[in-house]
Amino acid sequence: xxxxxxxxxxxxxxxxxxxxxxxxxxxxxxxxxxxxxxxxxxxxxxxxxxxxxxxxxxxxxxxxxxxxxxxxxxxxxxxxxxxxxxxxxxxxxxxxxxxxxxxxxxxxxxxxxxxxxxxxxxxxxxxxxxxxxxxxxxxxxxxxxxxxxxxxxxxxxxxxxxxxxxxxxxxxxxxxxxxxxxxxxxxxxxxxxxxxxxxxxxxxxxxxxxxx
Numbered sequence: 001x002x003x004x005x006x007x008x009x010x011x012x013x014x015x016x017x018x019x020x021x022x023x024x025x026x027x028x029x030x031x032x033x034x035x036x037x038x039x040x041x042x043x044x045x046x047x048x049x050x051x052x053x054x055x056x057x058x059x060x061x062x063x064x065x066x067x068x069x070x071x072x073x074x075x076x077x078x079x080x081x082x083x084x085x086x087x088x089x090x091x092x093x094x095x096x097x098x099x100x101x102x103x104x105x106x107x108x109x110x111x112x113x114x115x116x117x118x119x120x121x122x123x124x125x126x127x128x129x130x131x132x133x134x135x136x137x138x139x140x141x142x143x144x145x146x147x148x149x150x151x152x153x154x155x156x157x158x159x160x161x162x163x164x165x166x167x168x169x170x171x172x173x174x175x176x177x178x179x180x181x182x183x184x185x186x187x188x189x190x191x192x193x194x195x196x197x198x199x200x201x202x203x204x205x206x207x208x209x210x211x212x
Contacts, residue, residue, distance in 0.1 A: 007033050008040070010072050014113055015044055022079045026091075029069070037068055041109050048109075054165040060106040062097050067107035070137060074117050077130055085129070092133045095140065101166045104143050111137070111144035118148075143170055147177035157187040171195060175204060186210050 007029050010021050041064040049057070073091040097103055118134050125131070138145035142152055143166075161167040171191055174182050182188055189210040196203045 005030075005033050007068075007072055008036055010075065011037060011040065011068055011110070014071075015040075015109070018113075020075055020113070020117070022075050026073070026076050026080055034065055038065055041065070041068065041106070044109055045106060048105075052105075052165050052169070057105060057165060058102050060097070060100075060102040063095065063103035064106040064109055066093075066095055066097075067110040067141075070134075071110040071114055071117070074114065074121075074130065074134060078117065078121055078124070088130060088133065092130065092137075094137070099140065101163045104141060104166065105169070107141055108144045111141050114138060115145055115148050143173070146170070146173045146179050146182060149181060152182070157185060161188075161191070167191070178204070180207070183207055184210055 038061045042059050045059040
């Protein structure tokens, strides 16, 4: 990270301190910046793997860099909107790769910060086309959006959460964010209640038990 760049500085500071730096102009990213970001996110992924308790989920550099670009460009577009409308599709592209658990968790290294940015964009201009684009991305990568009020009614949760590591992480984040809407989906509710056992009131006293 010796050769400083707005892209790398933004990602590094956000991951380390939770602070977002917004620079005053949009610059084209270099291959060197992308390669350095790939290495940085791989090291961050390996740190978080310690919480996965699984060595089966691999780092997906394609998903990690795609998500990093989405976050970086969204942050810059929050400030810089002059003559950018024509570039939105190229700056905020949809994910084209396979969306498996590896991709979801690799992308989450950046996308977990996107809901706060989306909130700021909605306050600034709720009909901004960028808002809808980011909502669509978070709908696809909804693990990173837990806590947001998204319409996820069409998801087959038994299929979605079939991977035991992803299921564990998804449930933990629901509890962390106190995401009631998700927690009261019958299938997820059953999983949570089973995990809580007799300690349900300690973990989440207010959560209703949903009967099928």
